[in-house]
Amino acid sequence: DAGITQSPRHKVTETGTPVTLRCHQTENHRYMYWYRQDPGHGLRLIHYSYGVKDTDKGEVSDGYSVSRSKTEDFLLTLESATSSQTSVYFCAIRPGTGANNEQFFGPGTRLTVL
Amino acid sequence: AQSVTQPDIHITVSEGASLELRCNYSYGATPYLFWYVQSPGQGLQLLLKYFSGDTLVQGIKGFEAEFKRSQSSFNLRKPSVHWSDAAEYFCAVGATDNFNKFYFGSGTKLNVKP
Numbered sequence: 001d002a003g004i005t006q007s008p009r010h011k012v013t014e015t016g017t018p019v020t021l022r023c024h025q026t027e028n029h030r031y032m033y034w035y036r037q038d039p040g041h042g043l044r045l046i047h048y049s050y051g052v053k054d055t056d057k058g059e060v061s062d063g064y065s066v067s068r069s070k071t072e073d074f075l076l077t078l079e080s081a082t083s084s085q086t087s088v089y090f091c092a093i094r095p096g097t098g099a100n101n102e103q104f105f106g107p108g109t110r111l112t113v114l
Numbered sequence: 115a116q117s118v119t120q121p122d123i124h125i126t127v128s129e130g131a132s133l134e135l136r137c138n139y140s141y142g143a144t145p146y147l148f149w150y151v152q153s154p155g156q157g158l159q160l161l162l163k164y165f166s167g168d169t170l171v172q173g174i175k176g177f178e179a180e181f182k183r184s185q186s187s188f189n190l191r192k193p194s195v196h197w198s199d200a201a202e203y204f205c206a207v208g209a210t211d212n213f214n215k216f217y218f219g220s221g222t223k224l225n226v227k228p
Contacts, residue, residue, distance in 0.1 A: 004157075031214060042118075042204055042218035043158075050214065058215070090157060094214075102148055103216060105157040 003027045004106035006091050012112045019078040021109050023091030025071075031094040032074040033103060034058075034066060036087040043090060049074055081113045116141050118207050120219035127195050128227045135190040135222050137205030146208030147188040149179055152221075153201045161203075164188065175199070200226045 003026035013019050023032060030051055035043040035058075045058030047066040055066050063085060067075045078085055088110050092103040117140040127133055139145060146165050150158040162173025169181040179190045188205060202223045209215040 033214070033216075040220050042120075042220045043206075043216075044218070045216065048214050056214070098213075101213075102160050102163055104160070105150075107157045 004091060004093055004104065006089075006106040006109045008109060009107065010110045012114065013081055014114050015082055016080050019081050019111065019113075021076045021089055021091075021111070023074045023076070023106060025074075025093050027093075027095070028071050029093040029095050030071075030097065032068065033092040033094070034064075034074065034076045035090045035092065036060065036085075037090060037108070038087050046076065046089075081111075083113050085111065086113045087111060116145070116207055116209060116215075116217045118205055118217050118219035120203075120205055120222050122222045123220070124223045124225065126225040126227060129197050130194050133190075133192045133195045133199070133224070135203050135205075135224070137188045137190065137219060139186050139188065139205075139207045141186075141207055141209075143210055144183065145210055146213075147179075147181060148206040148208065148216075149173065149177070149188075149190050150204045150206060151175075151201050152204065158204065161190070195224075195226055197226045197228065200224055 005024045007022045033048045034046040037043045044060045049055045049068045065077045090108045091106040094103045119138045148163045149161040152158045161177050164171050164181050202221045204221050205219040207217045
């Protein structure tokens with residue numbers, strides 16, 4: 001158990017509404033990640049963070065923003081949700097600082113945008 | 115550009131039979147390689163990883179994988195499948211120039227026949 005929780009676990013919202021997903025970790029790891037999982041695509045990186053207030057874009061960052069004001073929390077925001085953002089969202093952490101450290105994943109949040 | 119291909123979307127094997135799941139990658143150098151497993155409704159769990167050294171790596175739950183540089187492959191194997199192995203399996207590549215970037219294959223869903 002990597003001590004990662006995600007909230008909410010399920011959410012249904014309407015097109016055009018803002019949505020914020022939270023990832024919380026208990027072990028003070030520096031690196032945190034947000035992915036989305038869609039059938040036929042595996043997991044794709046949205047944004048990642050390498051420290052408090054330090055974030056960078058992944059391969060599918062359009063329409064998403066992130067914030068990290070505390071080590072333990074990494075927030076993903078959809079400013080104006082669209083149906084194409086219906087997906088399962090996973091948070092991950094990477095312990096340590098070396099390249100050869102794997103990522104550990106949270107339980108996921110299923111988001112449906114109507 | 116980096117890419118990961120898992121050519122088999124679905125595989126069905128009988129319990130007790132051997133298993134091989136294929137993974138091919140496209141990357142300029144030898145990447146870091148991972149296999150993850152995802153049970154329905156769950157997050158991803160790391161099965162094994164390869165960074166360097168012995169090209170045959172052992173993982174949890176009796177799985178192993180072999181890195182073949184000449185074929186750009188990292189296939190996952192298990193000599194005798196159990197019903198509890200039914201899940202979706204993802205191969206992933208970690209970039210060596212930015213170790214925050216993971217690239218996932220689209221996954222292989224394994225069904226196990228009694």
